Amino acid sequence: MTKSTIFIVLGMQKKHVADIRAFNRFYTGVLGLLDQHILDSRYSLPEVRVLYELYHSVNLTASEIIAILRIDKGYLSRMLLQFQKKKLVSKKWSARDGRAAHLSLTEKGRNEFEALNEASNRQIKDILERLTEDDCNILVGHMTGIRTILSKTK
Amino acid sequence: MTKSTIFIVLGMQKKHVADIRAFNRFYTGVLGLLDQHILDSRYSLPEVRVLYELYHSVNLTASEIIAILRIDKGYLSRMLLQFQKKKLVSKKWSARDGRAAHLSLTEKGRNEFEALNEASNRQIKDILERLTEDDCNILVGHMTGIRTILSKTK
DNA sequence: AAAAATAGTTGACAAAATCAACTATTTTTA
DNA sequence: TAAAAATAGTTGATTTTGTCAACTATTTTT
CATH class of the missing domain: 1.10.10.10 (Winged helix-like DNA-binding domain superfamily/Winged helix DNA-binding domain)
Structure with missing residues (x-):
């Protein structure tokens, strides 16, 4: 594995973390919308x-x-x-x-x-x-x- | 589209609904776990x-x-x-x-x-x-x- | 047989959330 | 342009939700 590959991999993890957290925020909203009828x-x-x-x-x-x-x-x-x-x-x-x-x-x-x-x-x-x-x-x-x-x- | 295909498709939707709700329950748990550190x-x-x-x-x-x-x-x-x-x-x-x-x-x-x-x-x-x-x-x-x-x- | 653990209940309380009334502006409309 | 309606934000009262600790009654462990 080359230096640049390591860099890419390390950089990728940050991106992954950001993507996952973006999904979590997104899906929190989806679940919130779906829960609405129960709250009603x-x-x-x-x-x-x-x-x-x-x-x-x-x-x-x-x-x-x-x-x-x-x-x-x-x-x-x-x-x-x-x-x-x-x-x-x-x-x-x-x-x-x-x-x-x-x-x-x-x-x-x-x-x-x-x-x-x-x-x-x-x-x-x-x-x-x-x-x-x-x-x-x-x-x-x-x-x-x-x-x-x-x-x-x- | 044949009758059996229609059946499969209609049946499939029920399965999809069940799968999605299973995912929602699963992911509610994941989010709950992740939220724990904030609650702390x-x-x-x-x-x-x-x-x-x-x-x-x-x-x-x-x-x-x-x-x-x-x-x-x-x-x-x-x-x-x-x-x-x-x-x-x-x-x-x-x-x-x-x-x-x-x-x-x-x-x-x-x-x-x-x-x-x-x-x-x-x-x-x-x-x-x-x-x-x-x-x-x-x-x-x-x-x-x-x-x-x-x-x-x- | 005594001590420790477990199941569930209860009281006191704290945190989270809602609702309506209110003041002060700004926008609409007649 | 004056009156009415809408909007931004605050405040008080209240309800809902959730936590914590103490307690009784059993069961399990030592």
Whole structure:
């Protein structure tokens, strides 16, 4: 490797850092726009994330949700209390561990989540419909590519 | 186009929507991790965004910042007051429009922002250093590709 | 059996964000 | 050009969101 190559490589990293940060700012905006419909709904972002977890795995405990979402346990406890009041979530104390309780969405809870979920899908569809089929494929390819590469760094 | 092709295309869109939402969840986590160092700093995320705008263009007015970041004007007004108290920002009433004021980072403000900025760069570098050179190039290519495609939809 | 760890709840509080009312200008319009 | 409407920014009141620490009740470790 020649001196000039080293220079190019070192210079390139700076460019890469700048490009990645530009992407991060850009995509923060995209996510913010997409989150808008949730902020307009009756639920906050953290609430929707909790509902998401409850929807996708049954009988989670609060501790498990805390581990997944890295959310404060007091905050979660109160959130779950609200959910129970609204009949979105039911709680059953564990037979095996008297400290833990298993949480599930009720029928109403699943319906609520599905409505939010459908609205989110709709938003993405609206974006895709403004693109050519090729661009859709390329876009998704890029996203999958990013996930693949960044998942290696664990 | 045959019936089965239509089926594949329609089916594909659902898959694309799911893939994009999976990416959004994934990247929300990435951004959250990257934001951590800011949350550990003396500044909040909105504060850093405002500092970012002030750093990158001189003599912005509060209204311009509001238009860019879509932030509440009362919230911003108070934030700017804090910045002035900390001598990070200086304000000069406009000669042309007596309602508007031009904002600038002070030397201290620029220094503060640059420190935060350097820490952010460091984080990205740390990630890149765990990747091969090829993966770095591919990663940045994907990000640029996403920006290009999504910028078309405006 | 005692000590340490874990699950979850609760109270007190702090930070973040929103909303509406208000002053002082500038722009529009009739 | 005078009145009305719009805009820039400030301030007060309030709500929402999130954090921290103390606490009870279990379970696990030593």
